[in-house]
Amino acid sequence: DFLQDEKKADLINSYLFFIEKENNLKPVLFPQEKKIYKSLDELLDKLENEKKLYRETEIKIRFGSESVNEETKKIYICPFTGKVFGDNTHPNPQDAIYDWVSKCKENTERIGGLKSKRFFVSEDPEIIAKYITKRKEPITKIVFSSVITGKLFNSKKAVIDDFKKHHVKFLTLMEVQNQNKFQIEDSLLKFIEKNLTEEKIKNFVNLLANYKEFEPYLEQWVG
Template sequence: MSTMVIEQKLKSKLSKFFKSHKKAELTPTYLYYLEIKFHIHPVLFPKEKKIYQSKENLIEHLETQGKLWRETEIKVQFDKEMVNEETTRIYICPFTGKVFGNNTHPDPQDAIYDWVSKCKENKERVGGGMKVKRFFVSEDPEVIKNYIKERKKPVVKTVFSSAITGKLFNSKRAVLDDFVNNHIKAMTLTEVQNQNRFEIEEKFLELISTHFQQEKIQEFVDMLSEDKEFAPHVERWLA
């Protein structure tokens, strides 16, 4: 008589497994059982050519080694000012108020011509239906003063860079999401057992070796044989 007892959650999952794998062999069934019982969700990390027990194990390992993300700082610069205290002439769009200063733009007159010719708010037309290129020019310090805005100082922001790709992310969570979605591959325990291209992480290999033994498998078979729902599968394996 088996000393192992099937928990209800395990029994339910095994039932679903057999329904979708009606002729499942013993080895893949036992490996599926191990996945459920020990919460094994293998992932391949191609960069290291290594398989880990789960993404959580892999992430913990990489974070401990400082190989997943790095905290860094960036300087956020706001829009360049168009008019300042040293501006002596400005060119103004009469339709939007857009302004160009003679000391903040390399060619403000060409810039204002280009702006009004493409301005959506410019409804005025000349012969041929072309937009009128009309604008204002002022050298009056009092007028110019109206367009001077206090410029915001640059802001230093903490962000996170991926140690895998070097890309910047706004949060550590975003780095982890990118890593999980793009840099690892989920596997089944059966796929792990059937491959020989990749190394299996040491602790994960130890777990597999401990439970993938003849006596453990026999206990599993005995346990299933005592349940009338699973007994037919055992009989098929032993036939």
């Protein structure tokens, strides 16, 4: 398939394609380091060992805000839903209650075809006390932050999935060999040096010579 797709593929590139598939290689570029690694797993192991992939951290989660508390002196109440606004927990409680009842789905009262703006007001401490609810205490949760972006994720797996999706690029062995912009990591470089020898390329040619379908390519490469 490679030779059919690459009509002018030369011997070296064809050989690189062959050893890439034979060894199940999937080189990966990590642009942040300007370096190409032998595999994604190798890169991930390195970053995890160096603590350059994610950090464990704590966040506090609060549950809503109080509408009424012990300091509240006046409240505005929606008669249709019980929604309440306190004079010390909302910057404009009267405007807020007007806005609420005018949009409230449960408000079916109409005056002149428009929704009623009716609401209750109370300064009675005993009435106000009935609307005081104890807010849940905030909880602490362990999450993970990406070292690269600083974004928070719920799990290590989510950090790694994001890293795979946005911060690496898979290359072919041919692309690795034919570029000079990025450094090649040692294990991948040693693999290339070990396999890209005259003797091994000759063995590759001899292997292909056993198959008639490769004759046109061999004639092109070795004459």
